[in-house]
Amino acid sequence: MLIQQIISGLAVGCVxxxxxxxxxLIYKTTEVINFAQGELMMIGAFVAFTLIxxxxxxxxxxxxxxxxxxxxxxxxxxxxxxRPLVGKPVVSIIIVTIGLSITLRAFSGMIWSYDTLYxxxxxxxxxxxxxxxxxxxxxxxxxxxxxxxxxxxxLFFKFTIRGISLQSSAQNPLASLxxxxxxxxxYSITWAISAxxxxxxxxxxxxxxxxxxxxxxxxxxxxxxxxxxxFNSIPGAIVGGVIIGISxxxxxxxxxxxxxxxxxxxxxxxxxxxxxxxxxxxxxxxKV
Amino acid sequence: MDFRESxxxxxxxxxxxxxxxxxxxxxxxxxxxxxxxxxxxxFLLNLIFINIIGAVGLNILSxxxxxxxxxxxxxxxxxxxxxxxxxxxxxxxxxxxxxxSGAVTGVIGFIVGLPSLRLIGIYLALATMAFGFITDxxxxxxxxxxxxxxxxxxxxxxxxxxxxxSYKRYFFITFISLVILxxxxxxxxxxxxxxxLMAIRDSETAAExxxxxxxxxxxxxxxxxxxxxxxxxxxxxxxxxFVSVDNFTLLHSIGFIVxxxxxxxxxxxxxxxxxxxITMLPEIISLTKDYLPPIVRxxxxxxxxxxxxxxxxxxxxxxxxxxxxxxKIKNWWKTFxx
Numbered sequence: 001m002l003i004q005q006i007i008s009g010l011a012v013g014c015v016x017x018x019x020x021x022x023x024x025l026i027y028k029t030t031e032v033i034n035f036a037q038g039e040l041m042m043i044g045a046f047v048a049f050t051l052i053x054x055x056x057x058x059x060x061x062x063x064x065x066x067x068x069x070x071x072x073x074x075x076x077x078x079x080x081x082x083r084p085l086v087g088k089p090v091v092s093i094i095i096v097t098i099g100l101s102i103t104l105r106a107f108s109g110m111i112w113s114y115d116t117l118y119x120x121x122x123x124x125x126x127x128x129x130x131x132x133x134x135x136x137x138x139x140x141x142x143x144x145x146x147x148x149x150x151x152x153x154x155l156f157f158k159f160t161i162r163g164i165s166l167q168s169s170a171q172n173p174l175a176s177l178x179x180x181x182x183x184x185x186x187y188s189i190t191w192a193i194s195a196x197x198x199x200x201x202x203x204x205x206x207x208x209x210x211x212x213x214x215x216x217x218x219x220x221x222x223x224x225x226x227x228x229x230x231f232n233s234i235p236g237a238i239v240g241g242v243i244i245g246i247s248x249x250x251x252x253x254x255x256x257x258x259x260x261x262x263x264x265x266x267x268x269x270x271x272x273x274x275x276x277x278x279x280x281x282x283x284x285x286x287k288v
Numbered sequence: 289m290d291f292r293e294s295x296x297x298x299x300x301x302x303x304x305x306x307x308x309x310x311x312x313x314x315x316x317x318x319x320x321x322x323x324x325x326x327x328x329x330x331f332l333l334n335l336i337f338i339n340i341i342g343a344v345g346l347n348i349l350s351x352x353x354x355x356x357x358x359x360x361x362x363x364x365x366x367x368x369x370x371x372x373x374x375x376x377x378x379x380x381x382x383x384x385x386x387x388x389s390g391a392v393t394g395v396i397g398f399i400v401g402l403p404s405l406r407l408i409g410i411y412l413a414l415a416t417m418a419f420g421f422i423t424d425x426x427x428x429x430x431x432x433x434x435x436x437x438x439x440x441x442x443x444x445x446x447x448x449x450x451x452x453x454s455y456k457r458y459f460f461i462t463f464i465s466l467v468i469l470x471x472x473x474x475x476x477x478x479x480x481x482x483x484x485l486m487a488i489r490d491s492e493t494a495a496e497x498x499x500x501x502x503x504x505x506x507x508x509x510x511x512x513x514x515x516x517x518x519x520x521x522x523x524x525x526x527x528x529x530f531v532s533v534d535n536f537t538l539l540h541s542i543g544f545i546v547x548x549x550x551x552x553x554x555x556x557x558x559x560x561x562x563x564x565x566i567t568m569l570p571e572i573i574s575l576t577k578d579y580l581p582p583i584v585r586x587x588x589x590x591x592x593x594x595x596x597x598x599x600x601x602x603x604x605x606x607x608x609x610x611x612x613x614x615x616k617i618k619n620w621w622k623t624f625x626x
Contacts, residue, residue: 091350091354091409095603096599096600096604098599099546099603100600101596102539102595102599103592103596106589109592110589110593220417223414256429258425262422262425265417265422266418266422269415269419269422272407273403276407
């Protein structure tokens with residue numbers, strides 16, 4: 001029972017983690033929290049849904065095509081709404097992302113309606129058994145895809161010129177500007193990658209939860225994940241997400257059931273009081 | 289252009305004396321309009337006043353001190369529930385319940401504000417958001433006190449032997465509360481207190497160097513902001529006579545941010561304009577509906593879309609809000625022929 005709950009928490013936690021990775025990517029390069037990350041996830045799920053059901057594109061190709069489309073959407077959103085604010089106070093950019101999340105949700109509601117839709121399942125419902133542990137194939141796919149995404153991101157940031165330039169401009173924007181890295185490009189690429197990660201998160205979560213315009217609210221649960229892991233650490237985001245997913249499930253069993261919904265926020269408050277920079281975060285001292 | 293030549297000039301509530309005349313004229317107009325305009329107009333005016341109180345409170349926190357709060361609806365909920373429970377369940381008279389709900393929210397605001405010394409910008413925003421979620425859940429679960437998901441009903445205020453049951457009568461309560469709270473806010477921000485807050489907003493390090501106790505001022509700013517929200521909540525509860533958690537969600541917190549941003553951060557006049565505009569927005573939308581193409585007109589999320597677009601466009605193109613626009617127009621007229 002306990003192990004069972006931990007495993008199902010692991011799958012949900014991976015989704016929180018992936019959304020949190022989106023936050024972390026944008027925060028690392030621009031020090032902005034993107035409140036629309038949950039909506040980017042929702043749009044990813046809906047784009048995949050449209051490709052599969054309306055255009056009859058095979059599941060596998062849709063899975064590869066959706067991140068590309070969403071990356072372009074992310075690029076356009078950054079160009080239209082975030083670029084004009086470069087250099088403005090961080091608070092105004094955060095407020096714009098709040099506006100963006102409301103707008104995206106509203107327009108998605110106009111396009112895809114507010115009904116809860118059935119997302120096509122790829123995997124059979126029969127559970128896989130590992131000894132005494134039972135695991136749904138969907139949950140397993142979520143965990144594997146998350147692992148794959150983390151490895152891809154790791155390779156990107158470690159071994160490609162683009163990835164290294166993103167890292168450098170996060171650490172020292174002025175120095176990297178002097179080294180010939182275009183900060184504008186860095187902004188665009190970060191948003192594109194975040195939107196892609198969000199799209200992947202959306203595609204893997206839609207089969208386990210539901211497909212609806214309001215699934216973006218799931219993104220709000222990813223804030224505690226990012227806080228716990230540390231807002232500037234990608235592995236931290238995944239670990240934070242998993243911690244949230246598992247502790248939430250356990251709280252559902254061992255505490256009154258209503259704790260399940262807010263347990264993530266209680267954990268987040270505790271972390272903020274004790275160690276605001278999170279587990280993997282680095283405490284940065286700002287100079288005057 | 290006009291220049292200020294002495295401190296007493298700088299400290300005046302209004303820079304020109306004749307503005308008092310305008311205010312009196314405006315007040316008389318609003319009172320006349322509320323009593324002759326029918327029930328719906330009176331209801332809207334009540335709602336506008338309540339939103340102004342909430343927006344001004346948030347502006348003291350966000351506009352003057354530079355701290356962002358995503359949990360303001362929760363403060364409002366606490367005020368509304370305190371007031372409802374006191375009057376309907378315990379029989380406390382309204383004139384006592386209103387300040388009491390402000391006091392309760394103030395204490396909670398102080399406690400929530402304490403961590404703001406450690407948490408910068410975004411972390412504070414997320415902490416207040418979590419506070420909002422947790423408050424909503426506590427209200428939902430504490431069924432014996434709050435009625436849980438069913439919400440809570442309250443009674444119309446009774447004062448001086450009069451029952452303020454109709455919107456037209458209730459108008460006088462919200463109006464007088466608004467006037468008192470607006471003058472309090474105006475006085476707070478024009479004195480040394482307000483300047484300390486603005487110093488914190490502009491540079492925490494510089495403010496601290498000048499001897500401003502950061503933790504104290506931030507916590508007090510939170511407290512005052514929460515008191516305003518709590519009073520607004522109490523007034524809101526007695527206007528609707530029935531509230532539930534659905535009246536105080538994250539979207540409502542964001543709604544207050546929209547009012548403050550659209551009106552202009554760091555300006556009381558701006559908050560008034562922002563609150564009026566956002567409260568009237570559904571009316572404005574329904575007026576323009578006939579001219580829109582049917583596919584847009586029938587969309588249920590039209591209002592949310594307009595909200596979001598307005599929030600984004602204002603921050604990008606008019607960061608000083610309506611107030612900034614107003615100042616621009618004023619200066620343009622002053623130097624007209626040039």
